[in-house]
Amino acid sequence: MKAIVTGGAGFIGSHMVDLLVENNFEVVIIDNLVNGRVDNFSHHKESVTFHNLDLCKTVNLIDYIQGADYVFHFAALADIVPSINNPIQYHKANVEGTLNLLEACKDLKGLKKFIYAASSSCYGIPETYPTPETSAIRPEYPYAHTKRVGEEYALHWATVYNIPVISMRFFNVYGPRHRTSGAYGAVFGVFLAQRINNKPLTIVGDGEQTRDFTFVTDVVNACYVASQSKYSNQIFNVGSGNTYSINYLAELLGGEKIYIPKRPGEPQCTFADISKINKLLDWSPSVKFEDGVKIMFDNIDFWKDAPIWNENSIKEATQVWFDCLGEK
Secondary structure: OEEEEEOOOOHHHHHHHHHHHHOOOEEEEEEOOOOOOHHHOHHHOOOEEEEEOOOOOOOOOHHHHOOOOEEEEOOOOOOHHHHHHOHHHHHHHHHHHHHHHHHHHOOOOOOOEEEEEEEHHHHOOOOOOOEOOOOOOOOOOHHHHHHHHHHHHHHHHHHHHOOOEEEEEEOOEEOOOOOOOOOOOOHHHHHHHHHHOOOOEEEEOOOOOEEOOEEHHHHHHHHHHHHOOOOOOEEEEEOOOOOEEHHHHHHHHOOOEEEEOOOOOOOOEOOEOOHHHHHHHOOOOOOOHHHHHHHHHHOHHHHOOOOOOOHHHHHHHOHHHHHHHOOO
């Protein structure tokens, strides 16, 4: 079997590559290396094909995916603040890149599944916890919106052009190889860089907000199970089956803590209802949160060169967040 992994040099995509190689797939990675790193898949260098391509700009994309049985689409720009500053760039990467890939897939003969990596941020601030796939869609910022629009294109192309699409809505993915550079982003990268440099952990608000932290190997396993299933034109939440406070994460990591202002547009809780994926695909997560945090801490040296955020630099980096999403 041949599988295409867009964003295969990135955090989640490279773990997808690991699983596919382990299952004896012929793997083709497409990544423009804006956020991805060749080191993330270098241990497979002899057994994968890599194309340094931008999905938005590549002509004749079909030439690079020809013969694929499966397409796993992880390529995207992430993070909230950069998407507020550069919404057009996010639209091009997350919407136009997805559309170009879907157009190429229309010409693929025998495509068994197109797996779209969607985001739970499409729910915005939900009214129901755990949050089911039927919840209202109300993204709070451009990243969330562009991922949702990409999902709509994928599901629409599934209906019109008979592409066997499954959309997987990820909740707060963490694990080894999480991006270490660039804009202020996910809590694990921020905390681990602070921890390795003996700096205080910067906790937003009172720290009692909770997140459905889901280990990356569970996420890619869910994508693999979905790809092998009989279903198409479906949406599945992918979560841990629980939700954990930021204070609890800080307690597990240890060290000094300081508290910074709560941010607008963020839910007090993220918590996936995973009953659908459990029932239809017989999938459930296997990595306990405490074990996942230990794995991260055991690999803390990976974050030794990551940006070290503090109260002042975070305030400066996220000011646009408050300006755009705060009280009007």
